[in-house]
Amino acid sequence: MVTRRVVVRGRVQGVGFRWATRREAQTRGLRGWVRNADDGSVEALVHGDDEAVEAMVAWLSRGPDGASVEGLEVSGPLGDGSEGGDGFEIRH
16 A cells, blocks of 8 residues: 655646546545645645556546646655545545
8 A cells, every 4th residue: 555645737727637536536446635736736645555546646647638737746655544534535
């Protein structure tokens, strides 16, 4: 199990990025959260099986239709995943 913090930059707010991220994460059985940041980026904390987390990071580098990802910052592995909660949520 691994935890990664991901900051996604580009045209990523106002295009359904958080909702699509939650759907992708749930499909992969991941825990964590996603939120819009004040600087226009989207931040996510993703916890789960190593392969599923890496696949999620790859998905975040593209994002959903309508998004235009210009950069990705990935930190981790982090902690034990306890900050990820029980499911995958959208934070405001």
